[in-house]
């Protein structure tokens with residue numbers, strides 16, 4: 001049996017390594033950090049939301065037809081089965097899956113144990129700078145530091161650019177590019193959005209339930225709705241955050257990248273439909289005559305939001321509401337259904353959970369093997385696949401890691417383990 005190199009000891013690389021080793025390949029994981037799986041420890045706020053029972057390809061961006069084929073080969077059930085067989089109990093929180101102790105370290109330790117048990121070798125502090133097959137003998141040479149080693153197959157599992165402190169700083173894209181692969185432009189995803197609006201200084205720190213819509217702002221004041229999300233929005237002094245913001249951040253980031261204008265409309269009263277809202281406005285205005293503006297808005301939203309609304313409309317909290325007149329009061333109230341923020345940028349990769357873009361899927365086979373360079377495989381975030389928040393990105397790491405690991409081991413079998421034969425001859 002031949003040798004498989006896995007470049008990157010993250011979630012996808014470790015799954016690939018275990019899978020290939022279980023099929024008999026001699027596997028070495030090359031990891032530039034001094035330990036594997038650094039990123040896993042920070043996932044799900046340290047609890048690791050490793051998959052989700054509410055599963056479909058709709059939760060992903062990328063070629064969904066191709067993705068279905070991949071997920072049919074290694075599904076959520078398969079991932080759960082993998083961890084349960086290894087000894088990890090699973091907690092299901094409304095479909096969101098976690099290790100039973102809700103400690104990300106449990107997932108990492110299970111993967112490390114399985115690597116050890118299946119005989120995977122780990123080269124730490126091994127920053128791979130080049131992969132070549134200059135000899136034309138069907139083998140790939142991995143260059144790390146001052147050393148090199150030959151392999152029958154190489155799996156690129158270097159991650160993307162998100163959270164570079166964990167090791168994934170875009171190096172994998174450079175390696176893939178050198179091998180002749182096209183990289184779809186990358187942007188940060190599942191990340192906070194930075195906004196131009198100065199009123200955010202007042203609302204910083206507020207968290208509230210809201211429905212938000214991402215719009216492209218076109219010429220002539222035309223706005224096109226691209227995506228809607230609902231959940232807890234967090235206002236920061238530079239912009240907006242929270243799960244619903246993360247979910248639409250990728251589309252916003254691409255709009256900005258393409259030089260387009262993006263805005264988000266925030267409905268601060270998502271529990272009310274238009275009619276209920278109009279009725280509420282009517283009742284409130286009937287009671288306006290003996291109230292200050294601050295009192296008029298009391299109970300509608302967080303106090304900081306109310307004060308911001310008053311200030312933005314050019315009034316003062318102590319102004320008499322009754323004196324404003326129906327039109328201006330209505331305008332003030334309508335702001336709660338449609339508060340606009342204008343997007344400046346997505347926060348940087350330092351703050352992002354994933355990378356959108358990457359090695360284009362139409363240049364890899366159904367076995368995640370390079371169409372251009374047989375023997376080179378890809379797994380994880382390095383590929384042009386990213387998912388919504390909720391365990392979908394780690395599920396992609398497990399699925400793609402499994403497929404790449406299995407396919408690499410099968411290539412070794414087909415090749416008859418050239419590296420082994422060669423080393424055997426050398427020893428003789």
Ligand SMILES: Cc1cc2nc3c(=O)[nH]c(=O)nc-3n(C[C@H](O)[C@H](O)[C@H](O)COP(=O)(O)OP(=O)(O)OC[C@H]3O[C@@H](n4cnc5c(N)ncnc54)[C@H](O)[C@@H]3O)c2cc1C
Pocket residue numbers: 007008009010011012013030031032033036037038039040042043044045048049050051126127128129157158159160162163166167168169171172352353354379380381382390391392393394395397
């Ligand atoms: C804060 C945070 C929270 C998250 N929470 C969740 C969550 O709860 N659920 C979920 O599904 N997803 C979550 N994600 C996303 C998820 O962690 C990633 O999508 C997933 O870990 C990607 O796995 P990967 O193996 O492709 O890449 P990575 O985990 O990034 O691993 C790549 C590895 O390759 C190594 N490497 C890179 N280049 C080289 C090189 N040249 N030579 C040697 N080694 C190299 C890196 O050091 C790294 O260890 C979160 C991400 C972050 C940042």
